[in-house]
Amino acid sequence: MRVAIVTESFLPQVNGVTHSVMRVLEHLRAEGHEAMVIAPQDAGLPKEYAGFPVRGILSVALPGYAEVRVATTPQWRFERLFAEFRPDVVHLAAPIGMGHQAALACQRLGIPSVAIYQTDVPSYASRYGLPAAEPLLWKWFRTVHELATMTLAPSTYARQQLLSAGVRRVGLWGRGVDAERFHPAKRDEAFRRELAPNGEKLIGYVGRLAPEKQVEDLEVLANLPGTRTVIVGKGPKADELREILPRAVFLGQLTGDDLPRMLASMDVFVAPGELETFCQTIQEAQASGVPPIAPARGGPIDLIDASHTGWLYAPGDLAGMRAHVRDLLGDDFKREVFGRKAREAVEHRTWATTCAQLVGHYAEAIETHHQLARAA
Template sequence: MAAADTAVMSTSSSLYISLITETFPPEINGVANTLGRLCDDLRTRGHRVQLVRPRQSSDPRGAAEQNLLLTRGWPLPGYPGLQWGQSSMHKLLRNWQRQRPDVLYIATEGPQGFSALRAARRLQIPVVSGFHTNFQQYTDHYGVGLLTRALTNYLRWFHNRSQMTLVPSVSQQIELQRRGFDNLELLARGVDSCLFHPSKRSAALRDQWGLAEHDIAVLHVGRLAAEKNLALLSKSFQALQQAHPEKRLKLILVGDGPQRSSLQQQLPEAVFCGLQRGEELATHYASGDLFLFPSLSETFGNVVLEALASGLGVVAFDQAAAAQHIRHGHNGALAVAEDEQGFIDAASWLLTDKESLRRVRLNARQHASRQGWPAIIELFEAHLRSAMQPATQLPAGRTQH
């Protein structure tokens, strides 16, 4: 290799990346978990990562770190404790003029993400955006369905002004292409298969749930909110009890959200475990047997991979993470999107034969153990570098604002 080529590689090996987001650990949601992992692993690979996020109520007053830029926020309706970032264009301009990032990753499309996009285009800093949440689908669940078209138009406008948009699943990529989103690239998700492992199964926890060794813990992990299609969760569990009266089943819900109180009234026999993190979350997963995931609004669904890694029999609709990682009848059970009876039948099939459930659970673990983060982080870095190429500095036919 020529000396000049070696010099280019050494000077380009480390990047200064600014990551802009409304949510980040220790907040508990799929977006925060993914971004926390991306940020940590980029730093491990030798990159400098600046985190730009709204100040949360849990942040100490006057908290400041070298690679942390806090902005003002508004309370986010329906998400207690979280803040929706305010527009902060001038603050970002001053900061980035003093020390210019090589590339931005904008993970959320609110006022803070919008101001970051404007500042970056003014300073000619390349931008990669991430499509992490189906906000345009959530509007129907919160009684503002009339906003769906306007929100979709805004999201398309926003993402088409970045050099590329990263999407987590092939089904999401196809759907957004159909809606006129350009420059889409796939960035899947990984799972920590050492943390989420069948060996974390706890007889003591199952005893707390009132379950003996051969009883069936039907698990759900996620936010207890309207967009998660939880009415089907309740309906499916009741159908399983009727179809399998010879088995002792108990519904275990891990997570919190605005529908928790109503679900507790509907399901008085269910166990509500609240929010769990880290080792405790892994123990809850591994102590289950069947995992029901009825959501239809996911861009990916990290919990699907976590449940597979924990060796559970997963039932989900054939989209997002489930479509990518589950082969029906081999390492899980799938139903056609919105086919509620198909979802119930898939869950019932897993409970019909003890040997089939055992085989599916073994295959689930085996598959998930190969879905690590290192290759995904490497691809993420490659996408960031690709966006920095001069030919993609501004998408063709679009003017700078």
């Protein structure tokens, strides 16, 4: 199979979209498929990944958030790239701007496409002070996703969001987790002593430091006795969060072996954002044997089995979040059982399995496209 992946984000930016595209490319290489990547041009954009070419297209940095780049390439450019590569299917990763142009190119050239819904951008509008933009953004998302042969949502909640917005042909495709990289054995007691010299329990967060992640909600945990909050990530709210959480340890963005070591060294993991379509860091915490706590909205609903592998609290109920953190930190036996069950719940969710499912969706999209062409 020949797969062209058009992604709104790629290296050197490290985020959920980039991460999943990398895993898909590695799987396609391992299984003998051919692929190419089309991504926004950036100073650190690689020329290839997993042996596949990466083509950069014109883009500009998003004002106030330089890590996010917006492509400015017209439809004809995608048509030329597709004509050169001759893909069997086009994978549209988190399509918004360039994904729309690529989808139009697919439609014009008669190429099947699979749109991967990954980021709840319309709901971000309120977090960024633009609530009136939300219905307009949902209208745009419906337009973009309706151009695709099929759309894949990462969770049951996200799928229902898209269906309610008028998007048709929506399936489910979750995400894998590297249960060898993220493993309880990576727990590092020496590292813990550096962060908690007085034996404090560690409350962890990993992710972007941006408005939609609601990291400021962790302020309700600041005065829990015998605890230390550890925050991993970077983003536009970093300086503000340091003022809100003066006692927290900010480690910046961690990669390589440092990230799994940090995750396994936490006692509980809190993901306070209410706009997560999936939340990969919850799976990584679970694989590390660390029980997660998150709002009962979006992707966490599918990932956390409340009272068994972690806790869910009602969105906005920060007292409930605090109570769940206290519950697990105050009971070592319960926390250990939750952590063990969390690990067991995700061990089978390998990237090999989930990417094989994705290739099956590619084949389904190709067949659907041919059926529609014959019917026309």
